[in-house]
Amino acid sequence: MQTIGILGGGQLARMLVLAGAPLGFRFLVVDSAPDACAAQVAPLLRADWRDFDKLAEFARAIDVATFDFENVPAETAHWLTEHTRVFPNPRALAISQDRLAEKSLFREIGLDTPAFAAVDNRDDLARAVERIGTPAILKTRRLGYDGKGQFRLKSPADIDAAWSTLNGAPSILEAFVPFERELSVIAVRSREGEFRTYPLTQNWHADGILSVSLAPAPHSDVLAPIAIAHARRIAEEIDYVGTFALELFVRDGKLLGNEMAPRVHNSGHWTIEGAPASQFENHVRAVLGLPLGDTTALGVNVMLNWVGELPAATPILAEPRAHWHDYGKSPRAGRKVGHATICAANTAEMHERLARIGKALGREQQVEPVLAVLG
Amino acid sequence: MQTIGILGGGQLARMLVLAGAPLGFRFLVVDSAPDACAAQVAPLLRADWRDFDKLAEFARAIDVATFDFENVPAETAHWLTEHTRVFPNPRALAISQDRLAEKSLFREIGLDTPAFAAVDNRDDLARAVERIGTPAILKTRRLGYDGKGQFRLKSPADIDAAWSTLNGAPSILEAFVPFERELSVIAVRSREGEFRTYPLTQNWHADGILSVSLAPAPHSDVLAPIAIAHARRIAEEIDYVGTFALELFVRDGKLLGNEMAPRVHNSGHWTIEGAPASQFENHVRAVLGLPLGDTTALGVNVMLNWVGELPAATPILAEPRAHWHDYGKSPRAGRKVGHATICAANTAEMHERLARIGKALGREQQVEPVLAVLG
Numbered sequence: 001m002q003t004i005g006i007l008g009g010g011q012l013a014r015m016l017v018l019a020g021a022p023l024g025f026r027f028l029v030v031d032s033a034p035d036a037c038a039a040q041v042a043p044l045l046r047a048d049w050r051d052f053d054k055l056a057e058f059a060r061a062i063d064v065a066t067f068d069f070e071n072v073p074a075e076t077a078h079w080l081t082e083h084t085r086v087f088p089n090p091r092a093l094a095i096s097q098d099r100l101a102e103k104s105l106f107r108e109i110g111l112d113t114p115a116f117a118a119v120d121n122r123d124d125l126a127r128a129v130e131r132i133g134t135p136a137i138l139k140t141r142r143l144g145y146d147g148k149g150q151f152r153l154k155s156p157a158d159i160d161a162a163w164s165t166l167n168g169a170p171s172i173l174e175a176f177v178p179f180e181r182e183l184s185v186i187a188v189r190s191r192e193g194e195f196r197t198y199p200l201t202q203n204w205h206a207d208g209i210l211s212v213s214l215a216p217a218p219h220s221d222v223l224a225p226i227a228i229a230h231a232r233r234i235a236e237e238i239d240y241v242g243t244f245a246l247e248l249f250v251r252d253g254k255l256l257g258n259e260m261a262p263r264v265h266n267s268g269h270w271t272i273e274g275a276p277a278s279q280f281e282n283h284v285r286a287v288l289g290l291p292l293g294d295t296t297a298l299g300v301n302v303m304l305n306w307v308g309e310l311p312a313a314t315p316i317l318a319e320p321r322a323h324w325h326d327y328g329k330s331p332r333a334g335r336k337v338g339h340a341t342i343c344a345a346n347t348a349e350m351h352e353r354l355a356r357i358g359k360a361l362g363r364e365q366q367v368e369p370v371l372a373v374l375g
Numbered sequence: 376m377q378t379i380g381i382l383g384g385g386q387l388a389r390m391l392v393l394a395g396a397p398l399g400f401r402f403l404v405v406d407s408a409p410d411a412c413a414a415q416v417a418p419l420l421r422a423d424w425r426d427f428d429k430l431a432e433f434a435r436a437i438d439v440a441t442f443d444f445e446n447v448p449a450e451t452a453h454w455l456t457e458h459t460r461v462f463p464n465p466r467a468l469a470i471s472q473d474r475l476a477e478k479s480l481f482r483e484i485g486l487d488t489p490a491f492a493a494v495d496n497r498d499d500l501a502r503a504v505e506r507i508g509t510p511a512i513l514k515t516r517r518l519g520y521d522g523k524g525q526f527r528l529k530s531p532a533d534i535d536a537a538w539s540t541l542n543g544a545p546s547i548l549e550a551f552v553p554f555e556r557e558l559s560v561i562a563v564r565s566r567e568g569e570f571r572t573y574p575l576t577q578n579w580h581a582d583g584i585l586s587v588s589l590a591p592a593p594h595s596d597v598l599a600p601i602a603i604a605h606a607r608r609i610a611e612e613i614d615y616v617g618t619f620a621l622e623l624f625v626r627d628g629k630l631l632g633n634e635m636a637p638r639v640h641n642s643g644h645w646t647i648e649g650a651p652a653s654q655f656e657n658h659v660r661a662v663l664g665l666p667l668g669d670t671t672a673l674g675v676n677v678m679l680n681w682v683g684e685l686p687a688a689t690p691i692l693a694e695p696r697a698h699w700h701d702y703g704k705s706p707r708a709g710r711k712v713g714h715a716t717i718c719a720a721n722t723a724e725m726h727e728r729l730a731r732i733g734k735a736l737g738r739e740q741q742v743e744p745v746l747a748v749l750g
Contacts, residue, residue, distance in 0.1 A: 294695040314666060317668065
């Protein structure tokens with residue numbers, strides 16, 4: 001029986017374990033937090049990312065290592081490759097840890113992006129603002145997620161505030177794109193090079209954090225094959241193995257690359273119940289070199305994210321084909337603590353179901369953009 | 376966050392944990408075996424059923440206790456009710472542990488059964504054979520499962536062999552019924568008295584062990600409401616809380632009660648992927664007093680049991696909408712080590728899929744009876 005090691009013990013690791021256990025695999029999770037929520041379903045090795053004695057113990061206990069978290073230090077990822085098999089490979093991880101390398105890769109493989117410029121000091125920033133204009137967003141190149149490490153410049157007058165907020169970290173200035181919608185491709189590539197994608201997902205954010213996903217994304221017949229081709233080129237270019245997400249903006253009907261996440265992704269949580277093989281199961285299959293599972297969507301699926309604290313569970317538990325996910329984490333502002341997935345046979349049924357749930361939860365605002373799209 | 380204690384750490388406990396964890400519940404498993412397979416996904420408390428010090432520790436750590444195994448001593452179940460909440464209640468457990476009490480209950484609520492007689496000594500057996508005739512099956516009243524503790528009498532000449540094989544245990548002689556088919560009702564009743572059933576399942580056994588299940592059972596429009604009414608009456612009569620299975624024979628188009636299992640059941644494993652809420656999730660909801668989940672069948676589902684050892688996984692992994700379950704147990708003759716569930720939109724698609732899988736696995740014989748029924 002093979003054991004999969006996961007660096008990071010959050011909800012993504014937890015859902016990987018829950019998807020991999022039925023296939024007969026064992027897991028070992030490394031995290032420095034004693035209350036890492038994945039430790040409720042798998043053994044936990046408490047260690048810091050740079051505790052190489054503990055990591056050696058980890059490497060001896062497992063057959064393959066993977067991540068629930070892309071911000072593992074490059075040094076740790078490289079060290080691991082010398083002691084065990086690691087998927088995705090450290091180069092793929094490094095590229096997607098760095099917004100500049102990531103956007104450059106997108107351009108290389110032919111995926112357009114919003115205008116951007118590297119910013120290493122205040123003068124770079126001033127030049128970048130001149131070239132790109134405002135509004136624009138200054139983002140740290142590394143360690144940003146869920147809207148953290150970002151500053152939105154409304155005008156050149158914001159340059160000093162932006163630079164001091166990001167504390168002088170190597171950054172990237174991106175043109176602010178008034179996009180029509182946000183899509184993501186959840187894709188998976190196996191050790192054997194097999195590549196599959198789920199139907200496109202449409203996403204809505206609130207305060208920089210994913211709020212709602214709808215899959216399959218409506219009206220995406222034309223965009224889907226293009227988006228999927230981009231995802232495949234990226235994966236092949238960096239020999240990516242595992243599940244990943246490519247986040248895209250749609251502007252004037254065209255795709256722009258926003259970012260990629262080298263891991264299972266929040267916008268793919270709907271696949272647990274909405275597809276025969278989830279993004280989590282397929283990540284496990286991919287890193288072990290097994291055949292990939294079926295990625296078709298079963299009907300229409302909506303994922304509602306619970307951020308900060310869980311709402312009342314009963315309206316979800318009592319609704320047919322609605323699924324409740326509580327990550328076993330303590331509530332905290334801005335923290336992802338759970339989600340729900342609602343499945344339906346068609347858009348009309350989904351509209352009815354989602355409206356009822358939104359009302360029962362007092363979350364009309366959260367479901368409103370999806371109801372509008374479902375028509 | 377509530378913790379559910381499970382007595383017994385086999386695959387049923389394992390699947391209960393995997394279904395309950397997404398809902399945010401924690402688990403604690405009690406088993407005397409250090410390699411109990413549920414311990415791969417939940418903490419294990421190693422204890423014997425009569426180690427009341429350890430059981431006191433168990434009771435303090437949990438909010439509610441349940442079973443993956445019906446043969447827990449009645450004394451243990453009763454002791455637990457004085458220290459924590461226990462579902463199903465010990466009386467329900469006691470009745471279904473005893474074939475005589477069980478069959479008497481079936482008759483009481485109006486469910487016919489094969490002819491039977493209590494057998495406590497050799498003379499009882501001789502009288503019972505005279506009354507019931509042969510072929511007949513002598514079964515121990517307690518502790519029988521998967522064909523164990525049984526002897527089939529072909530003629531009165533087998534009386535001595537039967538009696539010595541069962542070693543003088545209190546038994547029951549049952550008429551051998553040449554039934555047309557075997558069905559099961561997977562039902563669930565919550566602490567609040569809410570009652571639901573999945574569509575009827577048709578089952579085929581090999582060597583006394585479940586081999587294949589098909590759900591919904593074809594041609595059961597007439598029988599289903601009758602079977603469900605029986606299951607409801609039984610559950611209400613014994614104030615049953617949780618998931619249970621009622622096994623039935625069909626003879627001359629009529630239902631006969633065979634036995635009930637006071638727990639999640641092998642013939643309900645298809646509900647993991649084949650229904651919005653599985654028998655495992657609904658057992659968890661029931662014992663916690665939550666609303667029950669959706670028990671409709673999504674399309675047509677077949678469960679193939681893996682007994683003794685696992686076949687090659689690839690033909691299942693590579694098949695669309697087929698799901699592999701490896702319980703993480705060592706192979707051993709007669710041991711249930713895993714199963715696969717195949718889902719399809721309709722019977723024609725299932726026929727095609729199942730024939731391909733049977734061939735690829737070299738298991739034509741296992742799938743043949745289902746293919747015959749699918750037509």
